[in-house]
Amino acid sequence: MVWRAGKILVAGWLALIAFAVTNSASAQIVAIGASNVAGRGVSSSDAWPAQLEGMLAAKGRHVHVTNAGINGDTNAGMLSRLDSAVPDGTKIVLLDRLGGGWNGRRLGQGSQTAELVAIEKRLRSRHITVIPMWWGPALRGYLQPDHIHFTPEGHRLVATHMLAPVLRALR
Numbered sequence: 001m002v003w004r005a006g007k008i009l010v011a012g013w014l015a016l017i018a019f020a021v022t023n024s025a026s027a028q029i030v031a032i033g034a035s036n037v038a039g040r041g042v043s044s045s046d047a048w049p050a051q052l053e054g055m056l057a058a059k060g061r062h063v064h065v066t067n068a069g070i071n072g073d074t075n076a077g078m079l080s081r082l083d084s085a086v087p088d089g090t091k092i093v094l095l096d097r098l099g100g101g102w103n104g105r106r107l108g109q110g111s112q113t114a115e116l117v118a119i120e121k122r123l124r125s126r127h128i129t130v131i132p133m134w135w136g137p138a139l140r141g142y143l144q145p146d147h148i149h150f151t152p153e154g155h156r157l158v159a160t161h162m163l164a165p166v167l168r169a170l171r
Contacts, residue, residue, distance in 0.1 A: 028063040029053075029166065030086045032078055033096020033133060037069025039155065041144045046152040049094070051159035052166065059163075061170055069096070075115035082119060086128065092169050093123050094162060096133045129169045134161035 031037050031049040039047025044067070053065040068085040070077065078085075078096075086093055097116060123130050135158075142154030150158065 028090065029065045029092045029094065030068050030090050031065060031094040031096075031133070032068040032082070032085055033094075034069060034073040035071040035148075036150055036158075037067065037094075037096045037133065038071050039067070039069065040071050041146070041149045042152050042155060046155055048150070048155040048158040048162065051156050052094075052162050055159055055163050056166065056170075059167065061167065063170065065094075075113075075119065079115045079119050079122075082122060086123065086126075090126075090128055092129045092131060092166060094131050094133055094166070095119065095123075098133075098135055131162070131165050131169060134158055136161070 031052075037047070037049065039050075044050060047067060047069070049065045049067040049069070053063070056063055056065070068081075120130050138157060139150065139154050142151045142157055143149065144151055
């Protein structure tokens, strides 16, 4: 009888460990934004969220970075799809604070600053760490011929700059 109870206890612990390991890499990080998150004009493996996931794995952090970027998205669009794009269990959101606002202005929807504030407020109310997507003047040298979208090297530059703050947030 004791042997059987011990076997059940061990099986329970193994199931719990398997559950934890299986869920440790599921949608822990979500990158949300417009075309420079989605990776317009480059392969999905060249987009910065995928490159960041690879960099994290190289550092021993086996987490999944979900790419929730949509070409042409606006801050209003991101806000409307926020709950479906950022599932329960997400620890960190990497937020494109510029692309969606630029697209909104381009479409005559104004600056959409209120939507951006609402996105961040909703994520923080869910106890999700928000890290703004890195943008810097150096990216001007890594644009595709349309002068808007990053080359694979530009995506690598973004991922490289995002690595340190993401590693800090994962601690």
